Amino acid sequence: MKFADIIIPLAVEGVFTYAVPVALEEKVGEGKLVIVSFAGNKKYTGVVWRIHEKQPVGYKVKNIEAVTDDRLQLSGVHLQFLFWMAEYYMAYPGEVLRAALPVVFRLESFTAVTLGDTEIDFDDLTDNGQALLRFLRPGQYVAMREIEKYLGIKNGMGLVKSMLDKGYIQIKETIDEIFREKTEKWILWARPYAEEELSGILDALRRASGQYKMLCRWIEAGKEQMEKQHFLKQSGGSAAILKSLCEKNILKIEERKVSRLGEDKAGEQQANPLSLQQESAIKQIRDYFTSKDCVLLRGVTSSGKTEVYIHLIREYISRGKQVLYMLPEIALTVQIIRRLRRVFGDTIGIYHSGMPDNIRAELWKKQSGPKPYPVILGVRSSLFLPFQKLGLVIVDEEHDPSYKQKEPAPRYHGRDAAIMLANLCGAKVLLGSATPSFESYYNTKTGKYGYVQLTSRYGDIRMPELLLADLAEYRRKKLMKGVFSPVLIQEMQRTLNEGNQIILFQNRRGYSTYLQCDCCGSILKCSHCDVSMTYYKQRDLLSCRYCGSIKRNVSLCTECGKGHYRQKTPGTERVEEEVAALFPDARIARMDLEVMSSKAKYHRVIHDFEEGKTNILVGTQMVSKGLDFANVKLVGVIDADSMVNFPDFRSEERAYCMLMQVGGRSGRKGEQGKVIVQTADPDNRVYRMVMNGDYDVFYTEIAAEREQFVYPPFCRLIQVELRHKEVVVVRNAVNLLVGRLRVELGRRVWGPAVPEVSKIGEMHRVQLLIKIEYKVSLSRIKSFLKEELSALQSDKGFTGLRVYCDVDPQN
Ligand code: ADP
Ligand code: ZN
Numbered sequence: 001m002k003f004a005d006i007i008i009p010l011a012v013e014g015v016f017t018y019a020v021p022v023a024l025e026e027k028v029g030e031g032k033l034v035i036v037s038f039a040g041n042k043k044y045t046g047v048v049w050r051i052h053e054k055q056p057v058g059y060k061v062k063n064i065e066a067v068t069d070d071r072l073q074l075s076g077v078h079l080q081f082l083f084w085m086a087e088y089y090m091a092y093p094g095e096v097l098r099a100a101l102p103v104v105f106r107l108e109s110f111t112a113v114t115l116g117d118t119e120i121d122f123d124d125l126t127d128n129g130q131a132l133l134r135f136l137r138p139g140q141y142v143a144m145r146e147i148e149k150y151l152g153i154k155n156g157m158g159l160v161k162s163m164l165d166k167g168y169i170q171i172k173e174t175i176d177e178i179f180r181e182k183t184e185k186w187i188l189w190a191r192p193y194a195e196e197e198l199s200g201i202l203d204a205l206r207r208a209s210g211q212y213k214m215l216c217r218w219i220e221a222g223k224e225q226m227e228k229q230h231f232l233k234q235s236g237g238s239a240a241i242l243k244s245l246c247e248k249n250i251l252k253i254e255e256r257k258v259s260r261l262g263e264d265k266a267g268e269q270q271a272n273p274l275s276l277q278q279e280s281a282i283k284q285i286r287d288y289f290t291s292k293d294c295v296l297l298r299g300v301t302s303s304g305k306t307e308v309y310i311h312l313i314r315e316y317i318s319r320g321k322q323v324l325y326m327l328p329e330i331a332l333t334v335q336i337i338r339r340l341r342r343v344f345g346d347t348i349g350i351y352h353s354g355m356p357d358n359i360r361a362e363l364w365k366k367q368s369g370p371k372p373y374p375v376i377l378g379v380r381s382s383l384f385l386p387f388q389k390l391g392l393v394i395v396d397e398e399h400d401p402s403y404k405q406k407e408p409a410p411r412y413h414g415r416d417a418a419i420m421l422a423n424l425c426g427a428k429v430l431l432g433s434a435t436p437s438f439e440s441y442y443n444t445k446t447g448k449y450g451y452v453q454l455t456s457r458y459g460d461i462r463m464p465e466l467l468l469a470d471l472a473e474y475r476r477k478k479l480m481k482g483v484f485s486p487v488l489i490q491e492m493q494r495t496l497n498e499g500n501q502i503i504l505f506q507n508r509r510g511y512s513t514y515l516q517c518d519c520c521g522s523i524l525k526c527s528h529c530d531v532s533m534t535y536y537k538q539r540d541l542l543s544c545r546y547c548g549s550i551k552r553n554v555s556l557c558t559e560c561g562k563g564h565y566r567q568k569t570p571g572t573e574r575v576e577e578e579v580a581a582l583f584p585d586a587r588i589a590r591m592d593l594e595v596m597s598s599k600a601k602y603h604r605v606i607h608d609f610e611e612g613k614t615n616i617l618v619g620t621q622m623v624s625k626g627l628d629f630a631n632v633k634l635v636g637v638i639d640a641d642s643m644v645n646f647p648d649f650r651s652e653e654r655a656y657c658m659l660m661q662v663g664g665r666s667g668r669k670g671e672q673g674k675v676i677v678q679t680a681d682p683d684n685r686v687y688r689m690v691m692n693g694d695y696d697v698f699y700t701e702i703a704a705e706r707e708q709f710v711y712p713p714f715c716r717l718i719q720v721e722l723r724h725k726e727v728v729v730v731r732n733a734v735n736l737l738v739g740r741l742r743v744e745l746g747r748r749v750w751g752p753a754v755p756e757v758s759k760i761g762e763m764h765r766v767q768l769l770i771k772i773e774y775k776v777s778l779s780r781i782k783s784f785l786k787e788e789l790s791a792l793q794s795d796k797g798f799t800g801l802r803v804y805c806d807v808d809p810q811n
């Protein structure tokens with residue numbers, strides 16, 4: 001007898017053993033997707049981890065019920081990667097599986113109901129019971145959710161159970177196939193017809209003029225087959241007419257499977273020839289790859305890192321290898337796709353969570369099939385795709401905190417996981433950035449990574465000129481116009497006069513529009529979370545960025561009942577409004593989270609700005625990264641201080657990167673550009689270092705402090721968060737935990753502290769931080785921590801306590 005250890009896609013510890021029925025022995029293999037029942041009768045799609053012959057003892061082993069799709073199989077390396085991720089980021093293997101598999105592969109069962117054999121005594125029933133039994137038909141199963149919808153009730157399980165006890169109904173667990181191949185309908189002759197036969201048919205049709213006309217069109221077209229909709233349009237006839245022709249067995253309709261991914265066409269252009277500087281960089285990268293697995297490419301903004309990537313990709317493809325090209329955000333893929341397509345045509349697969357699930361599923365199948373795409377472009381989730389011969393992973397903008405997954409688990413870092421994946425596949429990693437993360441830069445200093453630089457912009461264009469606008473002084477002199485300083489306005493006017501474009505950057509962190517009472521000064525907060533609600537002017541509503549709850553039509557203050565709420569602080573919308581008032585003739589576009597929620601919208605925003613249809617682009621983080629616009633000559637940072645003063649040990653690093661990045665959008669082609677940074681604190685060392693522009697000076701100064709106070713990259717961090725509905729429970733739990741952890745870990749345990757947002761969705765939060773030096777075994781500390789956390793959770797006094805672990809947290 002064979003047994004299989006299976007990963008179930010749920011937040012449960014470990015793997016589960018099932019028996020492999022003889023009938024399935026041929027089909028069940030390691031990495032196969034199988035259907036098993038788990039926790040009662042519920043069925044799930046799990047993945048086979050190991051096959052063995054060791055009979056588990058102490059419980060009755062259930063059988064594997066089916067194999068979902070013969071063609072789908074995760075490779076050994078793929079499985080190893082999923083397990084590594086679960087282990088390293090303290091997540092359950094099932095949580096990683098949930099993140100990895102497209103939803104359509106993760107079939108889950110639901111309960112379906114039909115009539116039973118027992119004769120029904122209707123007098124004995126409630127109204128809902130009677131309605132249910134009248135709704136059901138013998139032998140036909142109806143899904144639970146249909147029943148609930150029909151009866152207008154939330155949970156029909158109780159009702160169904162009582163009917164089941166009486167024998168009035170039967171139930172079963174069943175599964176819908178949700179992945180559907182895309183199909184097209186094609187029209188053909190039902191059989192070959194001789195010419196004289198056809199005239200007979202046409203004669204017979206003369207009275208049915210619609211059919212007669214349609215058949216004439218079909219004959220005129222002279223095709224053997226045509227796509228249905230195409231033909232209907234051309235012939236001007238209706239589907240009903242076509243149906244009659246098919247019923248008469250003259251024509252027939254065939255359904256054919258088609259790919260959603262389109263054809264693999266080759267690219268039409270050669271890659272640009274490299275400059276001397278780029279040529280030398282690529283040579284150094286190649287050299288490093290003979291002895292090191294990972295190389296950091298630091299190239300100032302617009303030095304042509306992307307061109308270097310394109311050349312490397314071409315080299316790897318020509319050797320029959322696959323390349324994964326990672327970016328931190330979907331918005332960035334728009335421009336890069338176009339640059340890659342020019343050279344590589346349609347042989348690039350694109351993968352991110354914003355795309356329809358059926359397309360993701362097809363890409364999965366393609367990548368595990370005989371003709372996978374050689375290049376995949378995607379955000380962090382593309383790491384989960386199957387790779388057959390991965391040779392190179394490029395992590396562009398590697399410093400970007402968006403690479404870190406925050407919610408839900410696994411809370412993994414796209415860059416670090418990429419390095420692990422490459423390691424398992426025997427592939428190389430190229431990290432690229434103008435402002436590397438301290439972690440990566442540190443690794444070049446220790447010799448772990450190779451280090452290559454591009455020190456000047458492509459075409460030797462000068463780096464933009466940087467100016468600080470002292471907001472404190474302008475405010476004192478009452479020279480501010482809304483959020484704009486006179487220098488910024490003046491430069492904007494000049495840039496517009498010269499026919500060039502402007503980017504205005506408004507940091508999103510801590511700076512969204514909120515409402516404040518003009519009488520008592522209280523801020524309108526979410527009713528479930530300890531956070532101010534964000535006001536969206538165009539939709540006239542408030543929304544909580546944590547729990548998503550929405551409020552409308554608030555004007556009177558709920559605290560004092562006297563004052564009225566007023567809009568406060570400049571979000572992107574308000575910046576946009578003020579610009580419009582200052583420059584009524586300029587065309588302005590906005591790029592922020594709201595715009596990003598629609599693919600069509602952000603494609604248009606990027607496109608219009610590229611084409612020069614808009615003059616000013618106002619945006620958050622998204623406009624700061626990687627985008628390449630030729631005519632931007634001015635970048636204005638509306639409020640830099642909110643970044644610098646964010647309470648986190650990384651805030652200066654983040655602010656520095658952000659300012660260098662967003663400045664990097666200015667003057668990429670032609671003449672030198674300008675950057676104006678508005679600040680009320682111009683003496684702050686971050687601005688001094690940004691003005692100086694030397695990354696090494698910046699790194700040396702800040703890293704020295706990190707080393708002294710022991711922060712990454714000189715140690716590792718694990719953040720532990722506890723949540724509970726009762727503030728007392730969460731406090732008691734955390735105090736107990738800290739005490740227990742300190743016994744073993746001593747001063748490595750920091751906290752507890754209440755985070756800035758102290759409550760999310762009615763749950764009170766506390767956090768603690770564990771600092772781990774490199775010489776200490778991380779896995780030992782993790783398993784100790786896990787034990788303590790599960791002891792805490794099984795403590796009766798803390799029922800309902802939730803724990804979250806974040807390894808290498810990023811704020
Ligand atoms: P980075 O990724 O370092 O910010 P890009 O690769 O976007 O830089 O290059 C900046 C600009 O210079 C782009 O418009 C790009 O097309 C152009 N460029 C860079 N290298 C070359 C090259 N070798 N030939 C032609 N154009 C180049
Ligand atoms: Zn909320």
